[in-house]
Amino acid sequence: MKTIRLIALTLVAFCSVAQAQQTIYRCGNEYTNDGFDAKARGCKPVGGGNLTVVPSLVTAAPASNPPPPKPGPSTNQKIDTNEQRARDADAKSILESELRKTEQRRDQLKQEFNAGQPEKMSAEAKNHQKYLDRVTQMREQLSRLDNDIVALRRELGRAAVKP
Numbered sequence: 001m002k003t004i005r006l007i008a009l010t011l012v013a014f015c016s017v018a019q020a021q022q023t024i025y026r027c028g029n030e031y032t033n034d035g036f037d038a039k040a041r042g043c044k045p046v047g048g049g050n051l052t053v054v055p056s057l058v059t060a061a062p063a064s065n066p067p068p069p070k071p072g073p074s075t076n077q078k079i080d081t082n083e084q085r086a087r088d089a090d091a092k093s094i095l096e097s098e099l100r101k102t103e104q105r106r107d108q109l110k111q112e113f114n115a116g117q118p119e120k121m122s123a124e125a126k127n128h129q130k131y132l133d134r135v136t137q138m139r140e141q142l143s144r145l146d147n148d149i150v151a152l153r154r155e156l157g158r159a160a161v162k163p
Contacts, residue, residue: 106145
């Protein structure tokens with residue numbers, strides 16, 4: 001009884017696969033599975049695997065009158081001169097404080113770096129490569145901090161030039 005059910009399920013599966021695997025015909029840029037119409041139009045059968053056709057989405061024509069832009073920070077609105085000066089002063093003070101912090105970090109790291117001879121830590125006494133890696137990392141950090149300081153000074157120069 002079980003074998004009959006198994007055979008019946010297998011036949012149903014094969015029939016559905018055979019039905020789903022109809023011959024696909026290509027007519028230029030169009031694909032169809034209507035064999036009668038395809039043969040009449042002179043279409044060629046496509047072989048070698050499954051073919052999935054995804055219909056394109058129809059897009060609406062662009063509106064002739066676009067909606068007006070929403071008011072917000074992106075629109076060009078006149079800003080009061082005093083308000084702009086206050087913003088510029090805030091930006092300048094932020095840049096100056098960032099420059100001071102970066103210079104302090106650089107000075108502290110330079111002191112630790114000790115001209116390329118920093119003190120060895122306990123784990124580095126046994127493994128010299130760890131020491132060399134830390135020295136290289138410190139050298140790279142010093143270089144980045146120097147570049148940051150140059151960039152911050154350049155920005156401060158630009159802020160001072162604004163009328």
